[in-house]
Amino acid sequence: SEEFQEWLKKTRKVSSQTECCYLNDIKNYCEYTSNCGISLESGTDLYLTHLDQQGISKSYKARCITSLRAFFEFLVESGYSLENPFSTVKLPKIEKKPPQTLTVQQMQMFLSAPDISTFDGMRDKILLELMYQTGLKLTDILALNVENVNLQMNVITVKKNSRERIFPIFSPLNVFIADYISTTRLEILKGKASRALLINLKGGRLTRQS
Secondary structure, eight states, X not given: OXXXXXXXXXXXXXXXHHHHHHHHHHHHHHHHHHHHTOOGGGOHHHHHHHHHHTTOOHHHHHHHHHHHHHHHHHHHHTTSOSOOTTTTXXXXXXXOOOOOOOOHHHHHHHHTOSOTTSHHHHHHHHHHHHHHHHOOOHHHHHTOBGGGEETTTXXXXXXXXXXXXXXXXXXXXXXXXXXXXXXXXXXXXXTOOOOBSSBOTTSSBOOSOO
């Protein structure tokens, strides 16, 4: 209901995507209890068993429990229900998988993939090399301005949350950046002013979408 959606936004401050997930989980639960001819409050154990029989992942089951716990919390606070049957349900333990890493050969293939004879290729090559050499997140690299690059010292400066970090850059990255700033980037801008280091074909700052 709209009432629950408003409550969800105020108390949980969830994103629109998370809100959709919550609503879908609740819809599935309500349909299940209705088909079984039981009340919402009495369907907890049956529904959890039903989820296990479906072979769903632990992470999905945990989300369903979280969604329904929030739903019943709303019902209790609003006077629509006397109890929250999911308040005592424990979330399944989710094992953390170690991150997968690339081999040296795979990393070299990855870095050599862009065609540096094109604007897109040169820019993407710099992006990939920055990620590889500095370990910076994509959002931090996209936020870099030209003034953050010091080619005399071969370093880039990243300022975030009143903190300043300095990262060294090595060959061939420093050579690529120098060529990109002095020629390729200027050809795209065509006299337009821009502080952004990495730009798109229209001269705007490069984003995840562009």
